[in-house]
């Protein structure tokens with residue numbers, strides 16, 4: 001299916017984030033996660049925020065809640081998770097009650113472009129969500145307004161190399177409806193929204209290592225064969241596009 005413009009809850013839930021697809025992704029990324037590196041990567045990146053227990057954090061595109069649960073349980077943070085996919089949120093809410101973290105984690109269905117919590121958060125954390133969002137200028141303006149002065153932004157996202165891209169990468173980006181930037185352009189857009197101390201790191205090598213380890217692990221996951229074959233094919237495609245230099249993975253940090 002080809003997408004144009006901003007994703008809606010319906011477009012996400014009926015295609016990339018059908019409940020079956022989410023569960024298949026989770027079987028590869030690890031329990032509670034739908035992003036590269038699962039729990040270990042979340043621990044590493046949340047540690048970088050170095051927040052005091054009790055700090056208020058917004059997890060944009062919280063998915064199944066893995067990042068929010070880690071922030072609350074391991075770091076004593078107070079977390080609001082927001083996600084546009086109802087399927088994700090249904091699964092995340094069941095996990096939240098099973099974990100008993102309701103006093104520290106709230107999960108809300110909604111579009112992060114429509115956030116209205118001025119200067120509310122000490123930090124905003126997001127993992128591989130903004131690829132879905134086309135109006136990046138509005139996105140960073142909204143995030144900037146939601147942070148208290150000096151608040152931290154940390155996110156990872158799919159990025160791209162300079163054009164021209166290989167045809168298979170152009171097709172992939174268009175099929176998914178993604179909106180991808182090179183890392184330096186992304187940093188400029190973040191700074192243009194008012195953020196200071198904008199830094200970025202190209203994590204593509206790490207992404208490739210994670211994809212390779214995932215592919216080896218998929219073989220031993222208890223899945224029906226056609227599902228496993230499809231996942232391997234999808235992961236090999238990502239690995240190939242990342243190895244070509246077209247598909248990059250970026251880590252961005254900034255201060256409001």
Ligand SMILES: C[S@@+](CC[C@H](N)C(=O)[O-])C[C@H]1O[C@@H](n2cnc3c(N)ncnc32)[C@H](O)[C@@H]1O
Pocket residue numbers: 007012017032033034035060061062063064065066067082083084085088110111112113126127128129132133
């Ligand atoms: C690749 S998943 C990552 C989920 C989670 N951050 C993680 O690390 O497991 C991307 C998530 O972004 C959410 N998303 C996409 N567009 C959004 C928007 N405009 N507002 C809030 N969430 C959005 C999707 O529904 C999906 O759950």
